[in-house]
Amino acid sequence: MDKKHIEEIKKIDIPKEDLLASISKGIEKGRKENWRKRKYSFKTLGVVSATAASALLASGIIFTPVSNVLAAVPFIGSFYEQHNMQIAQELEESKLISEVNQVVVDQGIQVTLSSAYYDGNVIGTAFMVDGDAVSVQTIQNAGPEAGYTMEIFDGVEQEQWASSSTGLTEAENGFIVAIEFFNPDAALTKMDELPVTFTSIAGVQGEWEFAVPLQQISSEAILVKGVNTSEHDGYALTINSLSKGEATTLVSYDMTLPLGRETDEIRLTIFDDKGTLLGQSHADVLQHVNNKETIEKTMRKLFTSEISDTAKYLIIQPEISKGKSGSKLIKMDPIRVDLTNQ
Amino acid sequence: MKNIDTVKKAIKGNEKAFERLVKEESEKLYRMAFLYVKNKEDALDVVQETVYKAFISIGQLKNPEFFSTWLTRILIHTAFDLLKKHKRNHYEDLANDIADERQKDITDKLDTLEAISLLNENYRTAIILFYYQDLSIHTIAETMEKPESTIKTYLRRAKIELKAIIEGGESNGQKAY
Numbered sequence: 001m002d003k004k005h006i007e008e009i010k011k012i013d014i015p016k017e018d019l020l021a022s023i024s025k026g027i028e029k030g031r032k033e034n035w036r037k038r039k040y041s042f043k044t045l046g047v048v049s050a051t052a053a054s055a056l057l058a059s060g061i062i063f064t065p066v067s068n069v070l071a072a073v074p075f076i077g078s079f080y081e082q083h084n085m086q087i088a089q090e091l092e093e094s095k096l097i098s099e100v101n102q103v104v105v106d107q108g109i110q111v112t113l114s115s116a117y118y119d120g121n122v123i124g125t126a127f128m129v130d131g132d133a134v135s136v137q138t139i140q141n142a143g144p145e146a147g148y149t150m151e152i153f154d155g156v157e158q159e160q161w162a163s164s165s166t167g168l169t170e171a172e173n174g175f176i177v178a179i180e181f182f183n184p185d186a187a188l189t190k191m192d193e194l195p196v197t198f199t200s201i202a203g204v205q206g207e208w209e210f211a212v213p214l215q216q217i218s219s220e221a222i223l224v225k226g227v228n229t230s231e232h233d234g235y236a237l238t239i240n241s242l243s244k245g246e247a248t249t250l251v252s253y254d255m256t257l258p259l260g261r262e263t264d265e266i267r268l269t270i271f272d273d274k275g276t277l278l279g280q281s282h283a284d285v286l287q288h289v290n291n292k293e294t295i296e297k298t299m300r301k302l303f304t305s306e307i308s309d310t311a312k313y314l315i316i317q318p319e320i321s322k323g324k325s326g327s328k329l330i331k332m333d334p335i336r337v338d339l340t341n342q
Numbered sequence: 343m344k345n346i347d348t349v350k351k352a353i354k355g356n357e358k359a360f361e362r363l364v365k366e367e368s369e370k371l372y373r374m375a376f377l378y379v380k381n382k383e384d385a386l387d388v389v390q391e392t393v394y395k396a397f398i399s400i401g402q403l404k405n406p407e408f409f410s411t412w413l414t415r416i417l418i419h420t421a422f423d424l425l426k427k428h429k430r431n432h433y434e435d436l437a438n439d440i441a442d443e444r445q446k447d448i449t450d451k452l453d454t455l456e457a458i459s460l461l462n463e464n465y466r467t468a469i470i471l472f473y474y475q476d477l478s479i480h481t482i483a484e485t486m487e488k489p490e491s492t493i494k495t496y497l498r499r500a501k502i503e504l505k506a507i508i509e510g511g512e513s514n515g516q517k518a519y
Binding site for chain 1: 351354355356357358360361364365368369372373376377382386387389390391392393394395396397426
């Protein structure tokens with residue numbers, strides 16, 4: 001034997017698209033595993049709405065900077081990385097995270113709103129917490145697991161959004177928590193501020209109230225020209241629109257399932273012509289109708305990556321997931337969305 | 343290593359950096375997986391599982407400069423796991439095929455790749471890394487976590503076995519060790 005075998009290995013054909021799809025699936029599986037590991041608090045109320053998603057989405061809303069806390073920037077950046085907060089990481093790279101310095105002191109605990117962002121339907125906030133009563137021990141003993149309780153919109157129940165939190169985490173100068181809020185409304189209305197109130201921290205009851213100022217930038221709507229439907233054996237997917245945000249992509253689509261197959265779903269994987277995968281977050285059901293033979297769902301799914309400015313087209317690969325375990329995936333025909341001539 | 347900064351970003355949890363690195367290595371990973379499992383579907387499964395394992399454990403990678411070695415090691419373990427999991431008795435299937443073919447004319451049918459798949463795990467990996475991935479003995483030793491002297495022994499013995507298999511050294515089609 002000799003090194004001529006290196007030439008032999010080059011003869012193995014590379015199924016490029018399949019290979020990219022395998023990489024995407026591997027990353028997606030890993031991402032789900034990591035999300036499971038994250039401290040996670042999720043509360044969803046009032047998600048269903050009869051209105052179809054608007055093509056004009058509140059995307060890239062930026063908080064008006066009150067003052068810069070430059071020293072905190074690299075620290076927050078690494079915090080986002082450590083906690084796998086994709087939207088925050090991308091916005092930070094684009095310099096679209098505003099540093100804010102709103103300080104509220106109550107019951108001897110100082111809470112500082114240090115940075116924030118708003119892209120698509122996601123508002124992200126980071127708070128620094130410091131006080132004698134706040135320690136790893138008191139956080140663990142007090143509960144809930146996140147180490148605090150809070151509400152938005154002054155606690156009006158119908159207006160509470162789903163949220164994801166890192167939980168209070170020990171840092172160099174106190175504690176830090178990053179929280180993302182997901183707007184559940186189909187038509188995203190213009191907002192000037194988000195009222196956030198902490199009601200307890202490390203077991204200490206109090207009131208730390210913040211009015212987070214917002215500045216809205218509209219996102220770019222992408223039209224789907226040509227074939228926008230994929231069908232397979234009673235299942236159908238129709239892509240209605242895409243919205244290109246600064247760090248996210250929102251996809252609005254209709255899903256048809258055969259009657260009696262409520263637990264089935266159609267999963268979407270999206271990648272561009274260079275094989276770059278869009279990271280996935282979650283899907284909201286905006287409308288759910290049972291017909292004689294079918295179930296129709298109007299959906300909106302958030303992807304935690306922006307569409308590259310140099311991408312020529314996107315491939316949306318739908319897969320039918322049958323049964324609760326979702327282990328059996330059936331590939332449907334992919335839908336191509338051209339990004340040139342938009 | 344030119345992309346050491348990208349590896350550092352990936353270790354810190356930057357998914358884009360990870361994706362970029364894996365894509366750079368993707369063709370190498372696929373070809374290597376193919377050498378083990380010898381069919382497209384299983385090779386793609388091995389790549390997918392390798393990417394998944396790497397994604398969830400990259401935070402534990404201590405030395406960024408060993409990213410490629412580390413990824414290759416995961417792929418090798420994953421390939422062997424898949425072969426075992428599927429209970430695809432590669433050796434026996436191939437041995438049976440070879441036994442059948444040998445009665446006709448083995449030299450016409452048996453190629454080097456098939457012969458390699460008859461070797462034991464260590465010999466096979468050493469041969470693949472040395473002859474097909476063009477890695478140095480030093481890098482193979484790091485990848486397999488064995489001393490360099492052991493790798494040299496693996497290669498020497500593997501070549502003897504391959505020669506025996508290809509030249510019909512066995513009459514019953516069983517493994518040469």
